[in-house]
Amino acid sequence: MTDASIARVLIDSPLPQLDRLFDYAIPEKLRADAKAGVRVKVPLRTLGRLVEGWIVELTDTVDYAGKLSELETVISPFPVLSPEVWKLARTAADRAAGNAADVLRLGIPKRHARAEKTLPDAAVNAFEPSGEPTAVAFFDEGAITTLVTQRKRAALTAPTGVTEVAPGVWVGRWAVTMVELAAQALARGTTAILATPDFRDQEQLEAAAAALLPADRVLRLDARQSVQKRYGNFLRTHDGTPYVIIGNRSAVYAPAANLRLIVVWDDGDSLYSENLSPYIHTRDAALLRQEQQQCALVFLSHSRSTEVQRLVEVGWLVALSPGGLRTPKVIPSANQVSQDRLAAIARIPSAAWKAARAGLDEGPVLVQVARPGYAPRLACADCAHTARCTTCAGPLAQRSASSTPSCVWCGALAVKWRCRECDGTKLRMVGSGSARTADELGRAFPGYRVIVADGDHQVLTVPNKPSLVIATRGAEPVAEGGYRAVLLLDGAGMLARESLRVAEDCLRWWSNAIALAADGAPTVIVGVGGALATSLVTWRQEDFAQTELADRRELRFPPAVRVATLTGKVELIDDAIRQLPVAPLDVLGPVDLPDGLVRTIVRFDYKDGAAVAEQLKALVVTATTVARRSRKPGTPRAQQPPPGLRVHLDDLEPFVDL
DSSP states (O other): OOOOOOOEEEOOOOOOGOOOOOEEEEGGTTTTTOOTTTTEEETTTTTTTEEEEEEEEESOSOOOOSOBBBEEESSSSSSOOOOOHHHHEEEEHHTTTTTTHHHHHSSSSSOOHHHHOOOOOGGGGGOOOSSSSSOOOSSSSHHHHHHHHHHHTTEEEEOEEEEEETTTTEEEEEHHHHHHHHHHHTTTEEEEHHHOOHHHHHHHHHHHHHHHHHHEEEEEOOTTTHHHHHHHHHHTSSOOOOEEEEOOOOGGOOOTTEEEEEEOTTTTTTGGOOOSSOOOOHHHHHHHHHHHOOEEEEESSOOOOHHHHHHTTTTEEEEEEOOOOOOEEEEEOOOOOOOSHHHHHHHOHHHHHHHHHHTTTTTTTEESSSSSSSSEEEETTOOOOOOOOOTHHHHHHHSSSSSEEETTTTTOOOOOOOOTTTOOOOOEESSSOOOHHHHHHHHHSSSSEEEEESSSSSSEEEEEESSEEEEEOOOOOOETTOOOOEEOOOHHHHHOOOOOTHHHHHHHHHHHHHHBHHHHHHHESSSSOHHHHHHHHHHHHHHHHHHHHHHHHHTOOOTEEEEEEEEEEEHHHHHHHOOSSSSSSSEEEEEOOOOEEEEEEEEGGGGGGGHHHHHHHHHHHHHHHHHHHHTTTTOOGGOOOOSSSSEEOOOGGGTOOO
């Protein structure tokens, strides 16, 4: 029973004008259940209906002279919105000029009534710290102890190689490092959050946790779980018991009042970028949470991102590297096909063919390619122009040797195809996908098993037997005992992608693949030279990150500066730029877009971020309110005026074609 008579509620709505707390009177019948953090339904006059929200706080005073509307109902008596998560969501939304409700939807799963009924009592989960934890292998014990006990921030270079955590269970050493760090927090009676970008990495991390941590201390939170399981685990995080929470990008929003440690694996992965407004990156959310709860924070990777490199250079993160490991053996090779008959069949240089042949005498060999399918791109055999779909003009590709070419965009089959440029009707393959490479290597190495691992063939582990594993970037399985050789093909093709982060991404993809090799096993990288090859050969990826960041500072590209992408009518964009509270470093645009809209990029210093975000959020609220008032009831959505102003902070997409 609470004595407070007023609930301050955050409405669960994407409308920016509703991104504030609304006061509601608590009726007598709801006093027992109307607690801070619970889900409720409330009337909203502006929409003329009931809406859902969360009670953020309770009070007895309000700056309103009229009669308050009352709470309609308490959806669930469980307080799903904890104070630390509310503070994080509010701060993250303000930094990105977005809505707190949009952030909370990432961290608070949908309700499941049965999960609430089967939730165990907190007393059942009583936990006693187990004393001094096992040291984190390959790292200085004193540095790790200082990091965890004094709640510092660090960028750790992950140890390479794979290790057996249980009979027949092999994972990357990076996963063991994460679990050993989490054990440091758990031994002190506190919680750790471990975030990975995709399910492949999460499977390795869970396997390591299952082998090294008490089973009842590990909680998984991710979108692949059933609604009941995810919601049930989410509710358990509120009981005050120390846990190791494992999940994807939304895991950093998990409730944990006694949080000691956050570890983010491979923060440069694009899967950490949220595709929905307010587009908050997991790395930024982790940094904000570390500041608010004063926990330890670790960014662990084989290849450091430029964002983490900037934080290291400004002294916000301390850099730690492992010791006691052999540097991976990386051999650059020219992209010239060998005169050797078998190597020519596989279309690989002789150095790569010899490394694969020697590796197959001992066990599995990994071959990384750029794209899945058989032929990632098709061209007209007569004029060499890219073959385009006759329906949507998308590029054509071929998924297997016997399949009919189809459109990459709309999926339409290219039946009776005709070239738009020369009226030709014959197609030729350009490049090799995973399936075609598997066919060619199978002919070059007869008698060996060929395994394809890509988006259509999800393979997580391979046995310690001679085999060729053809994998697309990021889909490489873990081999028992490690790969006896690694071939990195299509290097030049990967670098030809138009993106600000192309070199950084390629270095990360290649480093992660090299790290799967057995200790001392060779890696041959084809068609790559210069600074990228040097950083791999010396295994000093931080040197490349330092150079890349210096170049971006000179060009004023992220993350050297912050950027805001403004999209809307040209008059709104011009007005928004005039009202900025600080003088921007520069303004790029406007660039014309469909529907009479334009896009403008504003670049500004980090120190001006809070002021710029606050002003842009206010302008978005004003523009959205005006746009909604101008809409005519009953008019189809397609005929309604476009949104007034859209803002995307720290957006890299406009820099793709630079």
